[in-house]
Amino acid sequence: MDVSRLTAIDVHTHVLASVTEHQRSDSGTDALAGTFGTIREFTVPELAQYYRERSMAAIVFTVDSASRTGHDPRVSNEEIAEQAAEYPDTLIPFASVDPAHGAAAVRAARRLIDEHLVRGFKFHPSDQGFFPNDPMAYPLYEVISEAGLPALFHSGQTGVGAGQRGGGGIRLKYSNPMYLDDVAVDFPDMPIIIAHPSVPWQDEALAIAGHKPQVYIDLSGWSPKYFPPQLVAQTNSLLKRKMLFGSDFPALSPDRWLSDFAKLEIKDEVRPLVLKDNAVRLFGLDNPEKP
Structure with missing residues (x-):
């Protein structure tokens, strides 16, 4: 990957459609419709074209919550990696x-x-129904840590199930980022990304990222115009090398996110760190020996 040609790296992008599907409604996913409305479902090749047109790179993944939902993801990990x-x-x-x-x-x-050759792992504690510091998950973290890969965890409120009866069975408590503090202590060599402004636990996320050197925050899922003041303040100062651009596409487009971010009072020297440089360093994209 030639990072010099990139304008930004989107660290939070969902694959919602398989290349093996013959029909797609592009009418949105039921679990997210209450928050984001109609959502187009992209395949991996379509995402590649979308981001190439913008001179961006993107991290792509699905969410495996089969134990709670009773069914496998619509797009397999294998398909995403191969594509x-x-x-x-x-x-x-x-x-x-x-x-x-x-x-x-x-x-x-x-x-x-x-x-x-996957480059990291995505967890959604509320969708998967577990506390991140549950010892049940520790053997899995051990594998990720041994491989030197990052783990990205959803945090805070979620659009999954929003507006549905009983929230679609989603329990928000699992996504309080404070549970990740235990994980950061127990796996000090595993990079951890706290995904999203962690509404209503923003201060907890900032405290963990400021205290634990391997913890980062991705700013996906919310338009920057809704960022709380303390998040903006620490992005400009103490955590300027810990913040990562993410959109949550296709729920929120990178175009919309970047347009609103441009209006935010972010220091000129901090913007490139958030949009690209922090991700380049975290993922070792400036290391030609890394696959």
Whole structure:
């Protein structure tokens, strides 16, 4: 990946459609419709084209919450990794493995790392129904940590199930970022990304990122015009090298996010750190020896 040609790196992008599907409604996903309305469902090649047109790179993933929902993701980790490998200039594949699958999850993670060369793992505690510091998940973290890969965790409120009866069964408590403090202590060599402004626990996320050197925050899922003042203040100061651009596309487009970010009072020297430089350093994209 030639990072010099990139204007930004979007660290939070969802793959919602498989290349094997013959029909797509593009009418939005039911679980997110209450918050984001109609959502177009992109395949990996379509995401590559979208981000290439913008001279951006993107991290792409699915979410495996089979133990709670009773069904597998619409797009497999294997498909995402194999398809992303065809666009190495633009896409970085992450995987998602449901921790509730126990030993099978550990085996799957090892296989995805060794055979499919995934570059990190995505967790959604509220969707997957677990506290991040549950010892059940620790064997999975051990595999990720041993491989030197980052783990990205959803935090705060979620659009999944919003407006549905009983919130679609989603329990917000699992996504309080404070539970990640234990994970950061117990796995000090595993980079952790706290995804999203962590409404209503923003101060907890800032405290953890400021205290634990391997913890970062991605700014996806919310338009920057809604960022709380303390998030903006620490982006400009103490945490300027810990903040990462993310959109949550296709729920929120990078175009919309970047347009609103341009209006935010962010220091000129901080903007390139957030948009690209911090991600380049975190993911080792400036290291030609790293795959």
